[in-house]
Amino acid sequence: MAAAGNGAAVPASERRPRIIVGVDGSEASIAALRVARALAEPLSAPVEAWACWDVPSGYGVYLAVGIEGFKYAADQVLQRALSDAFEELPAFVHPRLVRGKPSPVLIDASRNASMLIVGRRGHGNFVPGSVSTACVSHAHCPVLVVHAPEEAAAGDVAAPRSAVVP
Structure with missing residues (x-):
């Protein structure tokens, strides 16, 4: 149970759902944003698009140059992913750096989320210890791993894969 504003506990069944999406600019993370929107709309749930x-490593070298460039680059990736995922940013989708x-x-954020959504193949590729593997193994809420739409064959339009969860 979570504490309400007056100190009383709020049962989990009465808490507003919250969906967090890990975004790295990959096709899979863009697909994850679209899936989050489809799940969030009927629930009136906010979606937080997190770019980390x-x-x-070698931080000492960057002290002289400055670290703001890394934050700026992540912000650019996040903004591009949001514009690729949506024609117009839905009011309930909130970008977060x-x-x-x-x-x-993301694992820590999952403590206060109803669902965590990540792409299967990010820019780091899918290797043991990857973000999706770690989240599935250690998150504190349900995790949905979204595959990127399959690449189109010559001249064909690829349809995104979907799954129905009972």
């Missing part, structure tokens, strides 16, 4: 940024490595940041 951090300073690469968060400093930190994606896996631990």
Whole structure:
């Protein structure tokens, strides 16, 4: 149970759903944003589109140059992904830049989310220890891993894959 404004506990069944989407600009994360919208609309749930940024190892070198470029680059990726996913940004989708490595940041965020949605193949590719693997293994809420739409064969239009959860 969560505490209400007056100190009383609010049962989980009465809390407003909240969906967090990990965004890295990949086709899979853009598809994840679209899936989040489809799930959030009927629930009147807010969607938070999280783009994580951090300073690469060897941080000392970057002190002289500055770290704002990393945050700016992540913001550009986030804005581009949102514009690729939606013609017009829905009012219930809120972009968020968060400093930190994606896996631990998203896992920690999952403590206060109803669902976490991530793409299967981000820009880091799908390797053991990837963001989607870590989130599925350690998140505190349900995790939906979204595949990118399959690439179109010569001249064909690819249809996104979908799944129905009972």
